[in-house]
Amino acid sequence: MSKFGKLIDTDVPVLLDFYTEWNDETESMHLTLRDVAAALGDKAKVIKIDVEKNKELAGALRVKALPTLIIYKDGEMKWRQSGELDANTLIAMIQEYL
Template sequence: MTKFGDIIGIDKPVLIDFYADWSDSEPSLQTLRDVAAALGDKAKVIKIDIRKNQILAEALRVKGNPTFIIYKNGEMKWRQTGEQDANTLIGLVKQFF
């Protein structure tokens, strides 16, 4: 299993969607697919289920659903709780290329 530090420690932006599986909706999943397709290999897009990763969610103080966080080189660059559209997320991630 990959460690969280290895995931966020890369030199390109990593967008993480912390979500709960009981509220995972198809529109949210499609939004992340659109973001990943638009960014290609310039960034990583990852979903993490907060119910299956409670220790990590608590350590990062993830309280809302969804919570989006952008990391680069292991450092948190941006964080927002609440739904976001694909264009907003793409623009945010591009700031950290």
């Protein structure tokens, strides 16, 4: 968990995408997140977290539905939502925390 703390304790927004490989929405969200990361460049970080490989973290954050999207900045959770969103909506959400 200390590695997670270092990951989110940054002055740029960090968008986390909790997913699993077997979830049908995973592939389309990965394409969306690629577009978000490309649009924001180094102004934000986009990180995908496989729930199957990170069960302790997913449990600690009470991730129940997939995908779950969370924005952190300076180590603090700023926004959270479960379900797919389009790239423009995600970019607008992240830009609120730049």
